Amino acid sequence: xxxxxxxxxxxxxxxxxxxxxxxxxxxxxxxxxxxxxxxxxxxxxxxxxxxxxxxxxxxxxxxxxxxxxxxxxxxxxxxxxxxxxxxxxxxxxxxxxxxxxxxxxxxxxxxx
Amino acid sequence: xxxxxxxxxxxxxxxxxxxxxxxxxxxxxxxxxxxxxxxxxxxxxxxxxxxxxxxxxxxxxxxxxxxxxxxxxxxxxxxxxxxxxxxxxxxxxxxxxxxxxxxxxxxxxx
Numbered sequence: 402x403x404x405x406x407x408x409x410x411x412x413x414x415x416x417x418x419x420x421x422x423x424x425x426x427x428x429x430x431x432x433x434x435x436x437x438x439x440x441x442x443x444x445x446x447x448x449x450x451x452x453x454x455x456x457x458x459x460x461x462x463x464x465x466x467x468x469x470x471x472x473x474x475x476x477x478x479x480x481x482x483x484x485x486x487x488x489x490x491x492x493x494x495x496x497x498x499x500x501x502x503x504x505x506x507x508x509x510x511x512x513x
Numbered sequence: 514x515x516x517x518x519x520x521x522x523x524x525x526x527x528x529x530x531x532x533x534x535x536x537x538x539x540x541x542x543x544x545x546x547x548x549x550x551x552x553x554x555x556x557x558x559x560x561x562x563x564x565x566x567x568x569x570x571x572x573x574x575x576x577x578x579x580x581x582x583x584x585x586x587x588x589x590x591x592x593x594x595x596x597x598x599x600x601x602x603x604x605x606x607x608x609x610x611x612x613x614x615x616x617x618x619x620x621x622x623x
Contacts, residue, residue, distance in 0.1 A: 405555075434610050443601050443613030444556065457610065492555050494611075501546070502611055504555035 405505035407493050413511045414483055421479045422508045426495030433476050434502060435468055436492040437461065444492055450476060483512045516540065517602055517614035525620040530592055534617040536602030537584040545585050546611070547576055550599040559587075592621045 406425045414420050426433045431452050436444035447466070448458045452473040462468075465483075470476040480487055488511050494502040518537045526532055536545065544563045548556035560569050562578035562585060569576045573596075575588040589596055597620050603611040 436610075441615075443615045444611075446610040446612065449610045499605070501558055501561060503558065507553075507555045509553065
């Protein structure tokens with residue numbers, strides 16, 4: 402296992418389309434986090450899972466956003482009816498029991 | 514109100530110079546992490562500090578956690594162009610996820 406991986410690295414979509422991102426955490430890590438980062442800002446927390454349970458969602462996560470981690474391994478983040486304001490870097494991180502979080506390389510979303 | 518205030522927001526210096534960046538808060542934390550992020554990449558963990566007054570060294574980088582565990586500093590000695598990046602401090606937030614500062618954008622000019 403070489404770390405947290407995210408797919409795709411880049412996504413360009415038209416406004417109104419749905420997009421889905423995937424995150425594969427470090428295999429023994431039970432916690433998985435999603436963050437969003439816009440230009441010039443630090444990452445903002447969106448949601449996190451402990452195993453397959455989604456334990457917390459930020460107020461930033463509108464109804465158009467949904468995240469799943471069906472088997473407690475990989476996770477998906479879906480954005481429905483994308484808007485230009487959704488353009489950002491979407492980062493995934495994983496940790497073992499809340500200790501040090503390791504990040505993937507991110508998915509850069511551009512909504513045109 | 515930002516939980517973590519990082520300063521300066523931007524810093525551009527010549528190679529070989531020393532620098533210090535800061536991460537401040539009015540809250541007390543059990544631990545604090547420093548990350549470095551390059552454009553188009555995810556943050557990479559540099560260090561975690563846990564004990565008030567703790568000093569950790571990573572080659573030319575020296576990290577200090579304040580005695581009251583409310584603030585931290587990162588000092589770089591003899592900066593190199595490879596040190597260029599966004600330096601982020603982070604703490605465990607109420608949701609058990611990390612809360613980040615806005616970061617310090619550091620540019621080391623040759």
